[in-house]
Amino acid sequence: MGDFMKISARNCFRGTVEDVEDGVVTSKVKIKIEMPITLTAVITKEAVKDLGLKRGEKAIAIIKSTSVMIAKD
Amino acid sequence: MGDFMKISARNCFRGTVEDVEDGVVTSKVKIKIEMPITLTAVITKEAVKDLGLKRGEKAIAIIKSTSVMIAKD
Amino acid sequence: MGDFMKISARNCFRGTVEDVEDGVVTSKVKIKIEMPITLTAVITKEAVKDLGLKRGEKAIAIIKSTSVMIAKD
Amino acid sequence: MGDFMKISARNCFRGTVEDVEDGVVTSKVKIKIEMPITLTAVITKEAVKDLGLKRGEKAIAIIKSTSVMIAKD
Amino acid sequence: MGDFMKISARNCFRGTVEDVEDGVVTSKVKIKIEMPITLTAVITKEAVKDLGLKRGEKAIAIIKSTSVMIAKD
Amino acid sequence: MGDFMKISARNCFRGTVEDVEDGVVTSKVKIKIEMPITLTAVITKEAVKDLGLKRGEKAIAIIKSTSVMIAKD
Numbered sequence: 001m002g003d004f005m006k007i008s009a010r011n012c013f014r015g016t017v018e019d020v021e022d023g024v025v026t027s028k029v030k031i032k033i034e035m036p037i038t039l040t041a042v043i044t045k046e047a048v049k050d051l052g053l054k055r056g057e058k059a060i061a062i063i064k065s066t067s068v069m070i071a072k073d
Numbered sequence: 074m075g076d077f078m079k080i081s082a083r084n085c086f087r088g089t090v091e092d093v094e095d096g097v098v099t100s101k102v103k104i105k106i107e108m109p110i111t112l113t114a115v116i117t118k119e120a121v122k123d124l125g126l127k128r129g130e131k132a133i134a135i136i137k138s139t140s141v142m143i144a145k146d
Numbered sequence: 147m148g149d150f151m152k153i154s155a156r157n158c159f160r161g162t163v164e165d166v167e168d169g170v171v172t173s174k175v176k177i178k179i180e181m182p183i184t185l186t187a188v189i190t191k192e193a194v195k196d197l198g199l200k201r202g203e204k205a206i207a208i209i210k211s212t213s214v215m216i217a218k219d
Numbered sequence: 220m221g222d223f224m225k226i227s228a229r230n231c232f233r234g235t236v237e238d239v240e241d242g243v244v245t246s247k248v249k250i251k252i253e254m255p256i257t258l259t260a261v262i263t264k265e266a267v268k269d270l271g272l273k274r275g276e277k278a279i280a281i282i283k284s285t286s287v288m289i290a291k292d
Numbered sequence: 293m294g295d296f297m298k299i300s301a302r303n304c305f306r307g308t309v310e311d312v313e314d315g316v317v318t319s320k321v322k323i324k325i326e327m328p329i330t331l332t333a334v335i336t337k338e339a340v341k342d343l344g345l346k347r348g349e350k351a352i353a354i355i356k357s358t359s360v361m362i363a364k365d
Numbered sequence: 366m367g368d369f370m371k372i373s374a375r376n377c378f379r380g381t382v383e384d385v386e387d388g389v390v391t392s393k394v395k396i397k398i399e400m401p402i403t404l405t406a407v408i409t410k411e412a413v414k415d416l417g418l419k420r421g422e423k424a425i426a427i428i429k430s431t432s433v434m435i436a437k438d
Contacts, residue, residue, distance in 0.1 A: 007363040007372075007427065008412035009142075010113035023171030025315030026334060028190060029143055033110065040083035041141035042172060042190060044320060044334060044430055047373035051145050060144040062372065065409055066212045066358045067140035068114035069082075070102055071133040071153040072124050080153075080208065080290040081193035096390030098242030099261060101409060115391060115409060117211055117247060117261060120154035135153065138190055139285045139431045144372040155288075156259035169317030174336060175289055179256065186229035187287035188318060188336060197291050206290040212358045213286035214260035215228075216248055217279040217299040218270050226299075226354065226436040227339035244388030245407060263357055263393060263407060266300035281299065284336055285431045301434075302405035321435055329398065332375035333433035343437050352436040359432035360406035361374075362394055363425040364416050 011063035013039065017053050029053055031061045039063075084136035086112065090126050102126055104134045112136075157209035159185065163199050175199055177207045185209075230282035232258065236272050248272055250280045258282075303355035305331065309345050321345055323353045331355075376428035378404065382418050394418055396426045404428075 015033040027048045032038045039061045053059060088106040100121040105111045112134045126132060161179040173194040178184045185207045199205060234252040246267040251257045258280045272278060307325040319340040324330045331353045345351060380398040392413040396404045404426045418424060 008361045008406070008408040008416060010409055010412060012144075013110065021171060023169055023315055023318075025313060025318045025320045026169075026171045028138065028171045028192070031143065034107075037086065037106065037110070039136075039141055040138040040190070040192075041143055041373070042138040042431070043141075043143055043373040044332070044375055046320070046332075047143070047375060051143060051373060053143065053145075058145070060146070062142040062144055063112075063136055063140060064359070064361055065101065065113040065115040066407070067136060067210070068112055068116075069135040069154045069210055070104065070114055070116060070120070070124060070126065071085075071135055072126075072131070073133070081187070081189040081197060081288045083190055083193060094390060096242055096245075096388055098240060098245045098247045099388075099390045101390045101411070113409070113411075114154070115212070116154040117156055117259070119247070119259075120156060124154060137286070137288055139188070140429070142373045142429055158290075159256065167317060169315055172315075172317045174284065174317045174338070177289065180253075183232065183252065183256070185282075185287055186284040186336070186338075187289055188284040189287075189289055193289070197289060199289065199291075204291070206292070208288040208290055209258070209282055209286060211247065211259040211261040213282060213356075214258055214262075215281040215300045215356055216250065216260055216262055216266070216270060216272065217231075217281055218272075218277070219279070227333070227335040227343060227434045229336055229339060242388055242391075244386060244391045244393045260300070261358070262300040263302055263405070265393070265405075266302060270300060283432075283434055285334070304436075305402065320430065323435065325402065326399075329378065329402070331428075331433055332430040333435055334430040335433075335435055339435070343435060345435065345437075350437070352438070354434040354436055355404075355428055355432060357393065357405040357407040359428060360404055360408075361427040362396065362406055362408055362412070362416060362418065363377075363427055364418075364423070365425070 009062045010065040013061045017057045017059050020053055082135045083138040086134045090130045090132050093126050155208045156211040159207045163203045163205050166199055177205055228281045229284040232280045236276045236278050239272050250278055301354045302357040305353045309349045309351050312345055323351055374427045375430040378426045382422045382424050385418055
């Protein structure tokens with residue numbers, strides 16, 4: 001991920017935009033990382049436009065480590 | 074993931090604990106989802122003990138959609 | 147909360163859905179924990195459907211410790 | 220909570236500090252809202268000092284709605 | 293910021309509301325801190341009403357330290 | 366901020382590392398954006414090393430809009 005990886009967020013995954021669903025202020029974007037993992041993100045619609053996110057586009061999902069929880073069955 | 078999946082978080086991934094590093098209050102846990110994806114979580118050490126997280130254990134990583142960002146190269 | 151409590155989030159509260167208000171992508175859900183505490187959550191509408199959240203239903207509010215702030219008067 | 224309530228966070232609960240456990244950078248603070256609810260927060264130790272958080276002190280727990288998840292059994 | 297600063301969030305910035313854009317459940321609010329910094333917040337529309345946020349109003353942006361990431365070029 | 370700005374986070378501010386304080390798992394980093402604004406971040410110590418964050422270094426603070434709250438006096 002080259003220079004881009006120089007972000008403190010420990011979780012950056014390249015993938016493909018699977019779906020974009022716009023609300024009024026927020027949008028829901030699904031990114032397929034690799035079969036069968038799809039991440040769901042809720043971001044501003046403003047960001048969807050700025051990044052030109054559309055189904056099939058390559059994109060990187062970024063998650064700060066403090067936002068990841070862990071569970072066990 | 075059965076009944077467990079009944080959580081509003083849209084991102085739940087089964088994986089294996091790869092590493093647990095304890096601080097004083099927080100711990101950093103790495104979960105290998107599937108080759109080559111490893112998620113990094115910062116959670117309380119209290120939770121690490123409650124869940125008995127150890128290298129090699131099965132675990133589920135959970136991320137709320139509002140915590141996922143998207144980037145493009 | 148039995149097996150369910152095996153999530154790293156340190157804050158899990160059983161309560162009753164008081165109100166669900168749908169937006170386009172997100173929904174706002176109010177959960178009455180016990181009189182007079184009501185938690186407000188903003189989650190995806192997709193999750194509201196998956197969990198079948200409706201006024202009067204039992205539900206559990208979950209909050210990661212790193213998301214809790216503290217203030218004093 | 221008077222003027223203080225004029226914060227966009229939809230979840231503000233008055234309670235009493237039950238426990239403070241310091242790490243190096245972060246501290247874990249437990250706030251008893253009302254029997255039997257105790258919220259766990261991970262905040263900077265710097266904030267613990269600034270607010271003078273000690274067992275038995277009154278304090279307010281604040282949680283942004285986008286940080287609240289919902290689950291069902 | 294006086295007594296108000298007694299919140300554990302380490303990042304509180306006074307500024308002026310630059311823009312409010314309402315969705316159904318959430319609103320997007322831009323706060324100009326000082327030229328040329330503008331912070332973008334996604335909060336509930338309910339909060340926008342409670343605080344009476346309108347273009348030109350004074351307001352304080354609050355960000356928990358665990359929500360701040362760092363990057364380098 | 367060039368290509369780098371192509372991240373969905375709406376808040377990216379260039380600044381200078383003012384202070385780095387390491388814990389065991391997490392570190393607290395203060396970034397001076399421009400006089401007199403300093404942002405406080407709690408990130409993994411692992412990220413501090415990867416980015417080579419030291420007092421005086423240029424860095425970018427990134428905050429997702431859903432993590433920004435608003436208050437009024």
